[in-house]
Amino acid sequence: MKKNIFANNINLSNYTTIKVGGVTEYFAKPSNLKEFNNLIEWSHINNQKCRIIGAGSNLLINNIFLKGLIICTKKMRSVTIDINSGIVEAEAGLMLPTLSNLLAKNGLQGGEWAVGIPGTLGGAIYMNAGSGNFSIADNLISVTVINTKTLKRIEIEKREINFKYRFSPFQDNDLLIISAKLHFEPKGNIEKLIQITKNNLKLKTEIQPYHLPSFGSVFKNPENNYAAKLIDEMGLKGFKIGGAEISTMHANFIVNSSSASSKDIFDLITVIQQKVLQNKGISLQPEVRMIGFDYPN
């Protein structure tokens, strides 16, 4: 494998949207599938732990030294669109806002909601990211993955994947998402789609703190309830631990308002959980994924 594909001792705070993170022993940002496969093979042969990240927009990484390899998919972003059938094939690192804008420009309907989600397609499938009643699973045809244990590559049909609210089985298995096939409604009104997409982004930035580092919603909404409403009712908006603050704009966002540490953020998550449990009897489950913490996710 080309030596320069690796970097050593990289600070991951530059690779998360909340701007905290530890230092990884090995780091790589492959540009294509061949490089990606080589990296997986390398970690397998050398018995190195291999983790994957996309845009780091749903990640809390502890400020510790992480042994092994972190692969960031952001450079694997090739995409093809068939404007007649509405079929889109894209690599895992394609950003959702790029996808949304591309769909609108090509008259494909159904991806307008995703414009305000600053993550990759792979991360979105792993999380089953969504907005309102929409989620990425709705448009999936199939997902191509690589098994880190067997190194086998397989294409899995959507009907074989048990997606739930902010959950995919990829959270519980050894499969890494390398690309996906999706379907959107073709031959839509391009101007209208561009307008709806623009409006959706505007709406999101008006109600969520896009101007500060965050990782989006911290907790999943409990059944028939809203995490933001529960946190707000505790009077916690603006509550801080160190540089981590519960957004005054949206109670289910933690923002890094002034050089927060990963511990500040983790502690704030714990305080919110304790308060909501004590006062409302509801156990909030983090939506955000954690690396390097002793947390069962």
Ligand SMILES: Cc1cc2nc3c(=O)[nH]c(=O)nc-3n(C[C@H](O)[C@H](O)[C@H](O)COP(=O)(O)OP(=O)(O)OC[C@H]3O[C@@H](n4cnc5c(N)ncnc54)[C@H](O)[C@@H]3O)c2cc1C
């Ligand atoms: C301002 C803001 C607004 C947001 N709004 C929304 C929203 O409206 N709806 C919503 O659902 N989310 C939202 N999010 C959260 C986040 O953007 C999504 O969860 C997104 O899908 C995460 O993608 P990512 O590439 O950043 O994943 P990362 O944060 O890099 O990773 C998240 C998890 O996915 C895994 N993963 C990433 N790529 C792969 C892959 N190729 N194969 C296997 N596993 C992988 C990682 O290991 C990690 O466990 C928001 C975040 C921010 C900062």
